[in-house]
Amino acid sequence: MMRRFSCRNLLVVLYLAAFSLCGSPAAPAQAAPSPSEGKLSVHWEELTASDFREGIRRSQGTCLLPFGILEKHGPHLPLGTDLLDVRYAALHAAEQDYAVVFPEYYFGQIAEARHEPGTVAYSRSLQLGLLQETTDEMGRNGCKKILIVNGHGGNESLLPYFAQTQLDKPHDYVVYVFDERTPGHGGPAKKTKIDMHAGESETSKMMVAHPELVHPERATSESGADQARQKIPADVYTGIWWYTRFPFHYSGEGAAATRELGEYQMNWWIDSVVKAIRALKADDVSPKLQKEFYEKSAHPLDTQP
Ligand SMILES: [Zn+2]
Numbered sequence: 001m002m003r004r005f006s007c008r009n010l011l012v013v014l015y016l017a018a019f020s021l022c023g024s025p026a027a028p029a030q031a032a033p034s035p036s037e038g039k040l041s042v043h044w045e046e047l048t049a050s051d052f053r054e055g056i057r058r059s060q061g062t063c064l065l066p067f068g069i070l071e072k073h074g075p076h077l078p079l080g081t082d083l084l085d086v087r088y089a090a091l092h093a094a095e096q097d098y099a100v101v102f103p104e105y106y107f108g109q110i111a112e113a114r115h116e117p118g119t120v121a122y123s124r125s126l127q128l129g130l131l132q133e134t135t136d137e138m139g140r141n142g143c144k145k146i147l148i149v150n151g152h153g154g155n156e157s158l159l160p161y162f163a164q165t166q167l168d169k170p171h172d173y174v175v176y177v178f179d180e181r182t183p184g185h186g187g188p189a190k191k192t193k194i195d196m197h198a199g200e201s202e203t204s205k206m207m208v209a210h211p212e213l214v215h216p217e218r219a220t221s222e223s224g225a226d227q228a229r230q231k232i233p234a235d236v237y238t239g240i241w242w243y244t245r246f247p248f249h250y251s252g253e254g255a256a257a258t259r260e261l262g263e264y265q266m267n268w269w270i271d272s273v274v275k276a277i278r279a280l281k282a283d284d285v286s287p288k289l290q291k292e293f294y295e296k297s298a299h300p301l302d303t304q305p
Helices: 007-022 049-058 080-098 124-139 158-168 198-209 243-246 257-280 285-297
Strands: 061-067 145-150 176-180
Touching: 061 080, 061 124, 061 257, 080 145, 080 198, 080 257, 124 145, 124 158, 145 158, 145 257, 158 176, 158 285, 176 257, 176 285, 198 257
Parallel strands: 061 145, 145 176
Antiparallel strands: none
16 A cells, blocks of 8 residues: 655655765765875776776877787687787886777788688778778877787788878878897897797797687797798789788797797797887877878978979
8 A cells, every 4th residue: 555645754865865965064974085196997898987088188188099800820829929929018018108009900911821720811902991990989089199019920010001092181190110029139049030920029928918718839830931832023012922821820930939029029029019109199290290280281282392
């Protein structure tokens, strides 16, 4: 049976509502700690909205986009090797010099591995379209300097092309690309000469980033030798070149890998990204001249001299 709702009941409800809205004068609400105090995650997806605002302020608008791929890595490394390695390097670098790091991104160029299981090869238009929308969204959220840290050899033509075509119309952010993963010299002596994919260097780095995902006992179950089946001049390019030389998507000898080499190379990679972050934060030339360029390119006949 329903009770009748009297005026007295209504007054009690209004009083309780006013009390809960205004709070008790005897117990003032505690001030929330400011996000500007204390440590902030470098992971975009781990920040609250207000912490994200503080992260962009703290990073001076410098954000990292670590770029991986899903493809076979010899018989002994995981499909996500490039993604896992590049994120390890980028996240450790951002911890040393604060930058906001975009979540997992693996939508690059990998047509040459479509014959192997586990490869995810998006179309050319989607690769470029998604990357543009991603950097546009990063820019809209305050990332005015976007460093794409490339973890995958097959992106080496895509990324400079993407960066060059940022000049086709105005953007209020600058795209930078860092595309080195292995030092040219120094560190423990390498044992192998061919070392391009899932070989000594890449396997060594994975022993640091995710040792539990490396299967060294399988590294000799396939050949990573150069099959040199194509007889055309070295300065003539064709897309099938990789398959003609390394049809098993394996180039080098993963069995030669050591954790010692991996630590040297990974530390070099992290240090290099830290240097790039510092240089970008200090770079006031690129944004200024890019803006000037956009203004001039809108009316080239007026450009002097
Ligand atoms: Zn790789």
